[in-house]
Amino acid sequence: MTVFCLIEVDGAAGAGGVAGVADASLRAITLARCLAASATSATSVSESAGVSGAVGGVAAVVFGGPPADEPGSAVEPGVLADLAAYGVTDVYAVSGIDGYAPLAWARVLQALLSETSGHAVVAAGTEHGNEVLAHLGAITALPMAANCTQAVDKGDGEYAIVRQRWAGLLLEEAVLDAPAALLTVATDAVAPVPAEAAATVTVHQVSPSVDGGDLAVRAVETPAGAGGASLATARVVVGGGRGVGSADGFAPLEELAALLGGVVGVSRVVTSEGWRPHTQQVGQTGTKITPDLYLACGISGAIQHIAGCSGAKNIIAINTDPAAPMMTRADYAVIGNLHEVIPALVTALRERAAPGS
Amino acid sequence: MEILVCVKRVPTVGGAITLTADRRAIDTKASGFTISPHEECAVEEAVRLVERFGGSVTVATLGPVAAEEQLRACLALGASAAVLVETEPGVEVGPIATAAALHSVAAGGAFDLVLLGNEASDTGDYQVGIRLAHLLGWPVATGIKALPVDDAGGSGSSVSASRTYRGVLETFALPLPCVVTVKEGINLPRYPSLPGRLRAKRAPITRVPGPDGASDGAAQSAQSAQSAQSVGDVRMTSLRVPDAPKKQATVLGQGAAAVPKLVDVLVELGVVS
Numbered sequence: 001m002t003v004f005c006l007i008e009v010d011g012a013a014g015a016g017g018v019a020g021v022a023d024a025s026l027r028a029i030t031l032a033r034c035l036a037a038s039a040t041s042a043t044s045v046s047e048s049a050g051v052s053g054a055v056g057g058v059a060a061v062v063f064g065g066p067p068a069d070e071p072g073s074a075v076e077p078g079v080l081a082d083l084a085a086y087g088v089t090d091v092y093a094v095s096g097i098d099g100y101a102p103l104a105w106a107r108v109l110q111a112l113l114s115e116t117s118g119h120a121v122v123a124a125g126t127e128h129g130n131e132v133l134a135h136l137g138a139i140t141a142l143p144m145a146a147n148c149t150q151a152v153d154k155g156d157g158e159y160a161i162v163r164q165r166w167a168g169l170l171l172e173e174a175v176l177d178a179p180a181a182l183l184t185v186a187t188d189a190v191a192p193v194p195a196e197a198a199a200t201v202t203v204h205q206v207s208p209s210v211d212g213g214d215l216a217v218r219a220v221e222t223p224a225g226a227g228g229a230s231l232a233t234a235r236v237v238v239g240g241g242r243g244v245g246s247a248d249g250f251a252p253l254e255e256l257a258a259l260l261g262g263v264v265g266v267s268r269v270v271t272s273e274g275w276r277p278h279t280q281q282v283g284q285t286g287t288k289i290t291p292d293l294y295l296a297c298g299i300s301g302a303i304q305h306i307a308g309c310s311g312a313k314n315i316i317a318i319n320t321d322p323a324a325p326m327m328t329r330a331d332y333a334v335i336g337n338l339h340e341v342i343p344a345l346v347t348a349l350r351e352r353a354a355p356g357s
Numbered sequence: 358m359e360i361l362v363c364v365k366r367v368p369t370v371g372g373a374i375t376l377t378a379d380r381r382a383i384d385t386k387a388s389g390f391t392i393s394p395h396e397e398c399a400v401e402e403a404v405r406l407v408e409r410f411g412g413s414v415t416v417a418t419l420g421p422v423a424a425e426e427q428l429r430a431c432l433a434l435g436a437s438a439a440v441l442v443e444t445e446p447g448v449e450v451g452p453i454a455t456a457a458a459l460h461s462v463a464a465g466g467a468f469d470l471v472l473l474g475n476e477a478s479d480t481g482d483y484q485v486g487i488r489l490a491h492l493l494g495w496p497v498a499t500g501i502k503a504l505p506v507d508d509a510g511g512s513g514s515s516v517s518a519s520r521t522y523r524g525v526l527e528t529f530a531l532p533l534p535c536v537v538t539v540k541e542g543i544n545l546p547r548y549p550s551l552p553g554r555l556r557a558k559r560a561p562i563t564r565v566p567g568p569d570g571a572s573d574g575a576a577q578s579a580q581s582a583q584s585a586q587s588v589g590d591v592r593m594t595s596l597r598v599p600d601a602p603k604k605q606a607t608v609l610g611q612g613a614a615a616v617p618k619l620v621d622v623l624v625e626l627g628v629v630s
Contacts, residue, residue, distance in 0.1 A: 008523075022523075100527065125483075127500045127522050130476075134484035134499075138491035143453060145591045146476075146483040161591070165480055170374055170383075171599050172480075175592045184483070217496045219527035230524070236628050260628050271542065278502070278542025279521060284478060285394045285541040293628050303370060310601075314626055316619070317606055325372075327606045332622050336612035344613035348620050349629065 001039040001153065004112055005032040005088070006105075006123035006132060007062045009079055019076035021083060023233060023290075024124035026192035028185040029086045031151060032058045032122040033195065035181070039119070039153035059090040061112065063097060063105055080201055087195025094206045100128065101218040104210045106135035111208065113140070113180055119153070125184040133182050142178050147186040164189065167284035167307035188288045188311030231280060236262025237291045239282060239309070240270060243298015243319065243338055247275040252342045253297060259349050265289060265309075267299050283308035297338040301326030318342070358412035358506075360403040361468045363459050363489075364392040364431060366424040367479040373598070380595045382447065383479075392427050394541040395474030401546040402539060403472050404435035406506055412469075413437045417462045419455050421446040425562055432557035433549035439560065444567040449480075451590025454568045456488035462565070463493055468534060470516070475500045475538045486538035497536040498529040502543050 007029075008022040021029075036057045060083050062075055074093035083091060092112060097104050109121050109132070121136060123129030125147040137144035145151075147164040149171065154160055159176040164186045231237065238257040240250055250264065257264045265282040266275070282289055284304040294312035299305060301317075301324055309315065310329070317330035318338045327333055334341050369389040377384050392400075403414040416431040417440040418424045428439040442458045444450055450458070463471050471493075473486040483499075490497030498518040506516050518537050519528040531537070549557075609618040623629040 127520065130483040131487065131499050134487040135491075137453075137484060138488045141589070143451075143589055143591050144482075144484050147481060163591075165596070166370065166374065166478065167481060168599065169370070171597050173594045173597070175594060177592070217498060217529050217531060219525075219529060222526045222528070224521045224524050224526040232523075260623070262628075272545070274545070281542070293623075293626055303372065303374070315606075316622065322608070328604065329601070330606035331604065332619075333606035333608050334610060334612070334615040334619055335608060336615065340613045341616065341619075344616045345619060348616050349623075352620065352629070 001036060001119040002057045002059050002090075002117055003032040003036040003120040003122055004059050004061050004092075004109060005029050006109065006121070006129060007060045007079070007083070008124060008126065008128060009062065009064070009076065011078075018078045020078040020081075021086075022124070023192060024126050024129070024185075024187040026082065026086060027187050027190045028122050028124040028129070029058060029060070029083075029088060030193045031148065031183070031185045031190050032120070033087050035120055035122065035151045035153060035183075038151075039155075058086075058088045059092060059112075059116075060088045061092045061094065061109060063094045063100075063108075074205060075203060080203075084198045084201050085194045086192075087197070087199045088201060089199045091201055091203045092206050093203055094208065096207050097210060097215070099218055099221060101215050102128070102131045103135050103139075103217060104208075104214040105132045106139060107210065107214050108206065108208050109136050110140055112206075119179075120151075120159075120181040120183065122151075122183050122185060125186050129184045133184050137182050140180070140182075142180055142182055143176055144182040144184075145174065145176055146184045148183045149186050149189045151181065151183055153181075167288070167304070168310060169284075169303055169307050188290050230263050231265055231282070231287045231289060234263045234289065235292045236260045237265045237282070237289050237294050237309075237312070238262055239265045239267065239294060239296040239299050240276075240338075241267040241297070241299030241305075242269045244270065244275070245298075245339075249339070250276065252339070252346060255346050256295075256342055256349075259346060259353075260293075260295075262291070262293075265294075267302070267305050296326055296330065297342060299326055300324045301329060358406055358410045358470065359466065359468045360406060360412065360414050361463055361466060361471045362396070362399050362403045362414060362416045362431065362436065363471065363473045363485075364396040364400065364416060364418050364427055365474075365477045365479070366390050366418060366420045366427045367393060367477060376596055376598065380597065381593065382449075382596070390423070390426060392430070393474045393476075393478035395476065395478075395539060397546045398541050398543050399472040399474055399539050400431050400434050400436065401544045402504060403470075404547075405544065406470075407435070410506070410508070415440065415466065415468075417442065417459060419450060419458045419567060420444055428562055429557045429560070430549070432560045433553040434547065435553065437560075439562045441562055441564045442567045443564055449593065450568060452480075452482040452484045452488060453589045456485050456492060458568050459485070459489050460492040463489065469514070470533060471495075471536045473536070473538045475540045486536050490536035493534075493536065495535050496531045497538075498531055499538040501537050501539045504537060504539065504543065
C-alpha cells in the first residue's frame with residue numbers, strides 16, 4: 001500500500017537558514033512508515049523508537065512549489081534530503097496553489113488517493129494537519145482519526161489504531177473500517193526515527209486544476225512577530241506557574257530562558273490571571289511542547305498541564321512543595337522558592353560564562 | 358446577528374483519570390461535568406457579538422438529558438435559547454454522527470454564524486466543525502484566536518478569523534454564514550451573573566431526538582442505539598491510561614544552595630556548555 005504523508009516545511013526559501021521537513025512531519029512520516037510496513041509484514045509496530053526501516057511505500061505530499069513551467073526546483077534540497085533519510089520513496093510536489101488553502105489541499109489529496117493505489121493519508125496532528133484531514137474526511141465521507149500513536153493495517157480495510165484522548169492523558173484503542181485510513185499523528189508521543197537505509201526519492205510534479213470555490217478560504221499570511229512559534233519547537237522551555245506570583249515576577253524567568261537559549265512557557269492560571277499572553281500557555285488547551293529540557297518553576301502540575309509537557313525529554317521542577325504532582329513527573333527537583341533559586345542560578349550561569357567579570 | 362454555539366458535556370478531570378470496569382469510559386461517579394475551555398470561549402465570543410450587534414445566541418448540545426446542566430450554564434452566560442439533541446446515557450456518538458445531528462439543528466434556524474470549540478477536551482476528534490460546515494455548505498475556519506467583526510451580519514457580510522501558526526499570523530476572510538471553531542485565548546470568559554443564573558434556571562430547553570432516537574422512549578435498547586451511532590465513525594474498543602513513567606524526582610537540594618548541583622545537571626543535559 002502507499003501511505004501518503006502531508007509534509008510541512010520549516011525555513012522557507014529566502015528566509016535564511018536551511019529548509020527542511022518540520023519536526024512534526026518527521027514524526028508523521030515515522031508512523032506512516034510503520035503503517036505501510038504493517039501492510040506487508042502484518043507485524044505489530046512499536047509505539048516509539050526501534051522501528052525497522054522496512055520499505056514502506058511512503059509518498060510525501062509537499063505543497064507550495066512554484067508552477068511547473070516556472071524555473072526553480074519544486075522541492076528544496078534540504079527537504080528532499082530529510083525525506084530520503086526517513087525512507088520516503090516518492091514526493092508529490094504540488095504547485096499552483098498560492099498559500100495555505102485547507103479545502104484545496106484536501107482536494108489534491110483526494111485526487112492522489114483515487115488516482116493511485118493509496119490506502120492511507122497521514123499528517124502531523126498540527127493545526128494544518130488536523131484541518132486538512134478533517135476536510136478530506138468530509139469530502140470523501142471517510143472517518144478520520146486524530147492524534148494517533150500507532151496504526152496497523154489488518155487487511156480488508158480494517159485498521160487497528162491507538163489514539164490520544166484528553167490530549168494524551170488517555171489512550172483509545174480503536175478499529176477504523178474504511179477503504180482508506182485518514183490519520184493524524186500525535187506529535188508529542190511518536191518519536192521521529194529515520195529509516196535504517198535512506199531511500200532514493202522520485203519527484204512527481206502535480207499541477208492540480210483547483211476549483212475557485214475550494215480556494216475561497218485561504219490564509220493571508222503575515223509574520224506574527226518574534227517568538228510566536230518557538231514554544232512548540234524550543235529545545236529549552238522555562239515554565240512559570242502560580243508560584244511566580246505576578247506579571248513582574250517573570251523577569252528572572254525571561255532572563256534564565258535567554259541564557260539557556262530557550263523560551264518561557266506558562267501554566268493556565270498564569271494566562272487566566274492575565275500575567276502572560278495565552279500564546280505562552282503549555283497544556284491541553286495551549287501548546288504541546290517537546291523540548292530537551294523543561295524547567296518547571298512554581299508549577300504544581302495539574303494533569304491538563306502535564307498533557308502539554310509530557311513530551312519533554314527531561315523535566316526539572318523548582319517548587320516549594322515537595323509533594324506537588326510535578327515531582328512525580330520530574331527527573332530532578334529543587335525544593336525552594338523560585339524567586340531565590342532562579343536569580344542564584346542566573347548569577348551562577350553568568351559567572352560560568354564570564355568568570356570573574 | 359443570529360449565532361449558534363455547539364458545546365459538549367465532558368467530565369471535570371482533576372487528578373488522575375479513573376476508568377470504569379469495562380474500560381470503555383471514564384468513571385464519573387466522583388466527578389462533576391463541564392464544557393471544554395475552548396467552548397467556554399465560543400459562548401463568550403458569541404455573547405459579546407450579540408451585545409455589540411444585537412441578535413441572539415442559541416446553544417446546542419448532543420448528549421444525555423443530564424447535559425441540560427451545561428446548556429443552563431451557557432444560558433446563564435447570555436445565551437437565550439437552548440437545544441438538547443438527546444442521546445442515550447453512556448452511549449458515545451462519534452464525530453460523523455455528531456456533525457449530522459448538529460446539522461439538523463443548524464439548518465433548522467436562520468443562523469449567520471456557528472461557533473464551536475476547536476476540539477472537545479475528551480475525545481479530541483478535531484473534525485466536527487469542519488464536517489458540520491460541509492453538511493451546511495458553508496465556509497469554515499478552525500483554531501481561531503481572534504474574530505473581529507465589523508457589522509451585524511446579513512448578506513454581503515464577512516468575518517475575518519485569525520490564528521498564529523508556526524510564527525505566521527494566518528487570517529481567513531469568511532463570508533457569512535460560516536462556521537468558526539475557536540480556541541482558548543480568543544477572550545477571557547466572564548462569570549455568570551446572579552440574574553443570568555436565575556433566568557437560566559427557568560429558561561425552556563428544546564429537546565429533539567438524537568441520532569439513536571433516544572427521546573423516542575426508553576424501550577429502545579442500548580444495543581441498537583450503539584449500532585446506529587457507529588456507522589462510519591472510528592469504533593473505540595477500549596480505553597487505557599498510558600503508562601506514565603512512574604518516577605520520583607531526584608532532589609538536588611533546598612533553595613539557592615542547590616544551584617551548583619543544578620548547574621551540573623544542566624551541563625550533563627547539554628543545555629549549558
